[in-house]
Amino acid sequence: MDLPLRHNPDDCTACAICTVHCPVAGATLKFRGPRLTGPAYERFRLLGFGDDAALEYCSNCKNCDIACPSGVPVAAFTMLARAARSGKRKPPLGEYLTGYSGTLGELARFFPAFFLNFVLKNPLSRAVLDSMGLDRRAPLPSFAPLAQRRRLTKKRPGRHARQAVLFPGCFVRFYEPRVGLDLVRLLEKARYDVLVPKEFVCCGLPLVTAGLYGAALARARVNGRELARWADRGLPVITPCPSCALTLQQEYRDLFPEEEDLSRHGPVVSEACAFIRALIDDGELSLAGGRPPRELLAYHAPCHLRAMGGGRLAPDILSAVPGLRLKDTDAGCCGIAGSYGLKKGKYEIGMTIGADLFSALKGSGAGLALSECGTCRVQMTHGSGLPAAHPLSVLSACLP
Ligand code: SF4
Numbered sequence: 001m002d003l004p005l006r007h008n009p010d011d012c013t014a015c016a017i018c019t020v021h022c023p024v025a026g027a028t029l030k031f032r033g034p035r036l037t038g039p040a041y042e043r044f045r046l047l048g049f050g051d052d053a054a055l056e057y058c059s060n061c062k063n064c065d066i067a068c069p070s071g072v073p074v075a076a077f078t079m080l081a082r083a084a085r086s087g088k089r090k091p092p093l094g095e096y097l098t099g100y101s102g103t104l105g106e107l108a109r110f111f112p113a114f115f116l117n118f119v120l121k122n123p124l125s126r127a128v129l130d131s132m133g134l135d136r137r138a139p140l141p142s143f144a145p146l147a148q149r150r151r152l153t154k155k156r157p158g159r160h161a162r163q164a165v166l167f168p169g170c171f172v173r174f175y176e177p178r179v180g181l182d183l184v185r186l187l188e189k190a191r192y193d194v195l196v197p198k199e200f201v202c203c204g205l206p207l208v209t210a211g212l213y214g215a216a217l218a219r220a221r222v223n224g225r226e227l228a229r230w231a232d233r234g235l236p237v238i239t240p241c242p243s244c245a246l247t248l249q250q251e252y253r254d255l256f257p258e259e260e261d262l263s264r265h266g267p268v269v270s271e272a273c274a275f276i277r278a279l280i281d282d283g284e285l286s287l288a289g290g291r292p293p294r295e296l297l298a299y300h301a302p303c304h305l306r307a308m309g310g311g312r313l314a315p316d317i318l319s320a321v322p323g324l325r326l327k328d329t330d331a332g333c334c335g336i337a338g339s340y341g342l343k344k345g346k347y348e349i350g351m352t353i354g355a356d357l358f359s360a361l362k363g364s365g366a367g368l369a370l371s372e373c374g375t376c377r378v379q380m381t382h383g384s385g386l387p388a389a390h391p392l393s394v395l396s397a398c399l400p
């Protein structure tokens with residue numbers, strides 16, 4: 001399929017700050033870093049040269065975008081170049097498995113969770129998945145019971161004068177619906193009726209990262225139509241997943257620049273902690289009188305949340321709960337970057353990247369790790385042994 005006009009590589013001043021901040025470039029010599037792989041080699045790609053296998057090592061974590069002082073969408077260069085490469089040579093099977101994780105999660109509703117979790121996690125299945133490109137040592141999330149999944153998406157009776165729309169994201173829908181239910185509880189406490197439309201599909205980010213651009217665009221168009229529907233009604237669309245928020249708010253603009261309709265409704269999307277913070281600031285949600293957890297909490301800010309300009313909202317909100325003790329680890333990327341750290345040849349890189357965070361978590365004395373990103377939570381538990389939760393779950397449990 002045709003790819004959009006690329007971004008202008010001449011916007012890059014070659015300062016190399018992005019390379020200093022790239023976790024993958026710091027963990028392996030196989031990756032040449034964002035400046036070379038992104039804008040510098042783009043000039044050759046525009047002339048029709050280059051089929052750069054090093055492109056496959058970018059995790060799409062966005063730390064280059066965060067660091068770039070010139071506002072270059074560095075990761076988008078790499079993702080679009082990877083998509084062009086995938087058009088010429090088919091990605092490995094593991095990329096299809098992770099790219100279509102949303103579709104696989106939809107199909108999973110036909111089977112009981114305990115059955116799926118057994119089938120996917122026994123050593124024989126892990127050996128088969130390993131041969132398909134998913135490293136047998138990598139942590140796989142467990143499917144949630146079907147009843148919990150249905151409870152999240154069920155229609156709720158209207159009780160309040162205003163409404164909000166929940167975009168749970170694939171991780172919450174399939175693996176941790178209780179995070180979505182915790183967000184529903186917080187929003188209902190602030191007197192919102194919460195709608196969970198069935199029409200939304202996977203945001204498309206796993207497909208983008210897998211190089212499956214056409215499939216990602218198809219999903220973006222479906223979500224774009226849904227965002228337009230809710231924007232026309234003046235309703236906020238709230239997601240507890242930072243990667244979904246980033247994709248719906250900003251990535252559609254950078255990855256599908258010719259689809260103007262897709263970027264028009266990005267502003268209607270809110271990351272959940274930002275929305276909750278605004279409710280607290282406006283006096284519409286109070287945590288006074290709540291019961292804080294007794295253990296120390298250790299927080300990790302996901303890269304995609306920082307890429308949206310957020311990052312420390314959850315600690316700010318939680319520190320307002322009297323008696324709650326929280327330590328911000330501030331130890332960089334966890335290394336999983338969605339599904340990157342699950343793949344063969346990338347698992348070790350992901351674990352090397354996450355080593356500082358794992359040490360910080362182990363040395364924190366905390367009993368519970370916190371992060372807004374579902375796959376970060378999986379990786380944090382894998383690397384440190386600490387259980388992990390979404391900050392919204394702690395907030396919800398604190399409610400008076
Ligand atoms: S997205 Fe992450 S891994 Fe990829 S080039 Fe940027 S900083 Fe490096």
Ligand code: SF4
Nearest residue numbers: 012013015016018068
């Ligand atoms: S930080 Fe931005 S301007 Fe500097 S080398 Fe990287 S892409 Fe170019």
